[in-house]
Amino acid sequence: MIGGDEARVWALIAESARRRSAVISAQDACAACARALAPGGVGVSLIAGGRLEPVHVAGELGRELLEAELTSGDGPCVDAVATGGPVLVADLADAASGRRWPMFTATARAATVRAVFAFPLVSGAARLGVLVLCRDRPGGLEPGEHTDALIFADVILALLFNDQAGLSGRPLPSEALALGPEIHQAAGMVSVQLDCGIEQALVRLRAHAFAHEVALTEVAREVVERRLRFTPDVSSQG
């Protein structure tokens, strides 16, 4: 069920795409997120070969931050992906940051980054990357801003899964942002059926839902109730 907050964030992203006269992509989510929460400082990095590679950036500060993480090899983004939970630093000048990530803190502060909010793009054990917001002034996010940032991260994650399923530019399934435990149980089962990683299983479920014009939650239920199996040679047998 799409809540009011989700609808509002989605409208911001759609507006961004409209300006580019393009289909909605993670780049639009980045740009909309920057306008809403952190002007000049948003980035998305994705895991590639065990490292976080910057893929989308909105603003100069965002670019500098992602480079700082790359250079130092540690920082809030790396930690966020490793732990699966957000790492929110209201003030890099705090002694704690310097102790936790000495190289990153020095590099980031030299680039005038003062606050960093890293939201992992994860789905359980599936770790795709990170959405990071940064500002040149200290201060934490307001509760409403936490909500919006989390929704932006959700949308970007859904768009990434969509891309991997070969569905770039297609609308997201309406329940994409409100999936229950069945989708994850189903993904676990499919990862064994196809002998693939959990991320790939989540992608295959989406591809199947689109191809058969069935809701994702319905596909998940069919898998969990063992009415639908995925086999390696054909994409699925119902």
Place this chain on the structure above:
Amino acid sequence: MDTDTAPAAPRRVAQAFVALADTLVSEFDVIDFLQQLAERCVELLEVDAAGILVTDQRGHLRLMAASSEQTRLLELFQLQDEQGPCLDCFNGGVAVHCADLRGEDAVRRWPRFTAEVGHSGFAAVSALPMRLRAEVIGAMNLFRARPGAMPEQQIELAQGMADVATIGLLQERALRQSQILTERLQSALNSRVVIEQAKGVLAERHECSMDQAFAALRRHARDRNRLLTELAHAVVTRTLDPAELDHLAARLPGGSPG
């Protein structure tokens, strides 16, 4: 066993709190902790089912732990994301009680929820807020098979359990920054997702049910002194030692995988 109206013996209450405190100070897994707490609630409060739901901070209530993995029960908790005593409790920040879910008032207030509850056989419900200062992060949901009000003493104890759940989840008694709340809540939510994925992996491999898979995970984690979430992660990412996986599998009805 005490009668329905007698409060839980003080000794049992003390033992329960000591056990929970022990979990808090030793190697700590938030999902395992909440699971144990939900089970203790059923024991101590003489209710028939307990569930702990928390906000995902973007408009939804998510089930973090329940006293039983019965699908019907889980759905009953989960659908309260849209309507029900749990949602009302979370929004209002105060306890919500209903002594008779079949009564007119309940049906009028929660038409969809009461329709579902009808199938499950539960007749009464209480929802206690999980709050820290002004912040409400979720609600503890207690179902009873028999209609009737919850005795005052049990309500107090139930709120105490909800408070312990809150502190266990947030690990902070004084939340100076809402950043910590977000970090802890979201991390716990993702841990729960890892566990659901692990249940799926085990259920498929060993042809068992989701709750059998979950029970095996918890037993194995306890016996091997491993954190539940870490074990679940290893199962999903296939980084679990084959010998360990065999050991885990031995606890399941299906035995070794085909």
